[in-house]
Amino acid sequence: MPPITLWFLQASRSIRIAWLLEELNLDYDVKFYDRMKxxxxxxxxxxxxxxxxxxxxxxxxxxxxxxxxxxKVLQWIHAAEATFTLHALAITYARWTIPEHGKANGDLETMEKGLSVNVQKDLDWLETELSLSPGPFLCGDKVSAADTMMQFSINFMMKTGLGTKGGNWPNIEKWLKACDETESYQRAVRKTGHKI
Structure with missing residues (x-):
């Protein structure tokens, strides 16, 4: 078979594909790139x-x-970007672009509070869906593409506090832990050096 090559940009969604390739036990090469300043x-x-x-x-x-x-898998694949990441990125871009004086006078805080409504609704939805899953993952006992796509979005939101202030989602925390502990995810992280 011809070689599979993953073009991997650090601190990006690239970890999803590395993880999925590991879950499928496919050999692949990685071309690593760090982000600029x-x-x-x-x-x-x-x-x-x-x-x-x-x-x-x-x-x-x-x-x-x-x-x-x-x-169900397709639903989560699309939701990862079109819902969860979309709402979280609005906060990310606000943090990146609001001038310092806007941060100092509370504009950013006010904006984040308004944008967080959608993020928290999204997380409440995921929390409920996880409570209905027959296993530790989104669609049952085994990792699927749904998990590899959603995990990055949710992990990024949680670790950077994008709209999560004041929220409590124990099912999501349990699911993230289950994802992080899979051998395939750990192999993907080791192979790529992934970090957020």
């Missing part, structure tokens, strides 16, 4: 990853380059 991908990544948008992750399987990443 402005948190953007370096030009070398954009020029060589095969993705016309220059976004991570990008995956090459022989001549095929993939760069866009059962119905």
């Amino acid at each position: 402005n948190m953007k991908a370096p030009p070398e990544f954009k020029e060589s990853c095969g993705n016309p948008l220059g976004k991570a992750p990008s995956l090459q399987d022989g001549n095929l380059t993939i760069y866009e990443n059962k119905i």
Whole structure:
């Protein structure tokens, strides 16, 4: 089989694909790139990853380059980006772009409080769905693409406090722990050096 190559940008969603490849026990090579000081991908990544948008992750399987990443699994795959990450990124961008005087006079705090409503509703939904799962993962006893996609979004939100202030989601914490403890996730982290 032709080699699979994962174009991996540090502190990004790339860990999802590394984890999924590990879960599938597929051999792959990793091309590592650190973010620049402005948190953007370096030009070398954009020029060589095969993705016309220059976004991570990008995956090459022989001549095929993939760069866009059962119905329940599909629902979570889409929700990871189109719902959870979308709402959390609004807060991220506010933190990055509001000038210091806006932070000092409370504008950022007011904005975050308003934007957090959607994030907390999303987390409440996930909390309920996890309580209904027949196993420790989103769709049962085994890791699926639903978990590999959702875990990064939720982990990022929790670790950076994006809209989570004052919330308590024990099922989510238990699920994140179960994800983090899988051998396949740990292998993906070791192989890529992933960090948030």
